[in-house]
Amino acid sequence: MRDTRAELLAEAETLVRGRGYSGFSYADLSEAVGIRKASIHHHFRTKEDLGFALMGAYEARYDAALDAILAGHPDAVARIEAYGRLYLGGVEQGLGCLCAALATEGEALPERLRAAVVGFFDRHIAWLEAVLRQGQAEGSVRAALDPAAQARFVVATLEGALMMERLLGGPRAFAGTLAALCASLR
């Protein structure tokens, strides 16, 4: 049996990351999944509900990826490099970050969605801060850096590089920025 709800989430994510939240419609999604517009409302009552579910799934996937990074890479800088490669996937597929797409909406974004985006960034910043502190304790990360500020710096650089290189330099250019970022930590 096909899991329509999951298909809807997957296609909607591609659409939002590809053209922005208000740049996609239920009609687009209907066509992508092969189901009538009204049936989407059966799964997600409103567009805002869909956006919120999208954020939930996105965050859950990222949480799993962060755990996998901790399990697979002992070194702090290697962890941050692996974190950066999560964004690289977006560049390769020509898709931006879901949170960036929502953040663009700014004032017009429903409060729940804004809160979810803020939560996403807060979590990532906290994770990076912990990794950086560990790196400093082990000596692999420059002791002079402020972990809290540096964590924001890392997210900003990767988000910006994804946004820009998706339509400019592609994966190679993104990889260059990631390398420069990691070099600046040591």
Place this chain on the structure above:
Amino acid sequence: MRDTRAELLAEAETLVRGRGYSGFSYADLSEAVGIRKASIHHHFRTKEDLGFALMGAYEARYDAALDAILAGHPDAVARIEAYGRLYLGGVEQGLGCLCAALATEGEALPERLRAAVVGFFDRHIAWLEAVLRQGQAEGSVRAALDPAAQARFVVATLEGALMMERLLGGPRAFAGTLAALCASLR
């Protein structure tokens, strides 16, 4: 006499940077400027024309700002810090970068607009690369850095920080990232 065209450009820019390109409508703009919807079409035949004019004005303003920075700051890192403060203005007003707003639209963005966005970034990268080279020649910028890669890195960081801190940490957090960025260049 009031310059309606200029008012339209100013208000439209605020709207696009605040809520995204497909997140604003001629109706919004009509209300903001106090002119009928049909009259906007007199000044900008299509929404795409308006977006293109928006990019033109935005780029012209940035060009002037880049010249002013060269004239006002002899030191390379000071120039890049001043460049970063251009973005800070956006954080203070709660407005993202026009190019980031357009870039979010991705595939759905009309070709002319995409080309304009690419041109904007290319110009900024070239400007920064030249500034970085000069800094290396003078010894104020680390010689080990690759100017071309580092220029992309600078734009990515500032764009990402603007996108994120606009709704997260505000001007203080942005200033922290800008400081970390400048420190990483020396």
Place this chain on the structure above:
DNA sequence: AGAAATCTACCTACTAAATGGTTGGTGAGA
């Protein structure tokens, strides 16, 4: 200079299409 023609900036009133969303169903399976 004065009349005629043209242009500019704006308007009201429309259109076709798309938007998110609702109603009232149908058929299949537990």
Place this chain on the structure above:
DNA sequence: TCTCACCAACCATTTAGTAGGTAGATTTCT
């Protein structure tokens, strides 16, 4: 029998864009 997943047919509103016109300024012709 009841729920689930889906549907066709709606709906009100909003979207970008058009048609046709008006009042006032500017230019052109005599």
